Amino acid sequence: GQSLEQPSEVTAVEGAIVQINCTYQTSGFYGLSWYQQHDGGAPTFLSYNALDGLEETGRFSSFLSRSDSYGYLLLQELQMKDSASYFCAVRDNAGNMLTFGGGTRLMVKP
């Protein structure tokens, strides 16, 4: 079966950098995605890695190592509005089925 592990909670201060790790075990692999979800809101797409390396989108970056079945989301210059839950998700086939990790609750403090 598929499984993804990520820390349940992370706390950081405004302006800092935080890294949220994700390790996965899947039968197939078509890419690792990251989603952000604020309390009461819907998940919104942040980034996607299909190949090894770093993808940068503004303050957010995502990294993937397929040989290690590992990825991370890096958030820089943290802002209070970044307080949310972050989910890694794996596509393990050519369709759009996503298997999600349990989510990491990020709390940004002043």
Next chain:
Amino acid sequence: KAGVTQTPRYLIKTRGQQVTLSCSPISGHRSVSWYQQTPGQGLQFLFEYFSETQRNKGNFPGRFSGRQFSNSRSEMNVSTLELGDSALYLCASSISGGTGHEQFFGPGTRLTVL
């Protein structure tokens, strides 16, 4: 461009009843996926429809079913509701079948089973 819409937003049912939830994807999106989100189990995949065909199915009992119409709108049905079915049901649409990786989520339907 309008986002993914889901109706109803909130629903209260009693055990044994059935429920139908509706999802309208973003215009032009042909893939619709459904997820169940609960505090205990997190986000779990229910099924995915593409061009009116179910392409993937998660590990849920047969009480959970769905369908997609020719205009890509999708419905999911849960029969014989159980207390454990109380959850946020999210629908997500994607622009293409196999190569699109970004899924756009709707606001969800909050189902409470009493």
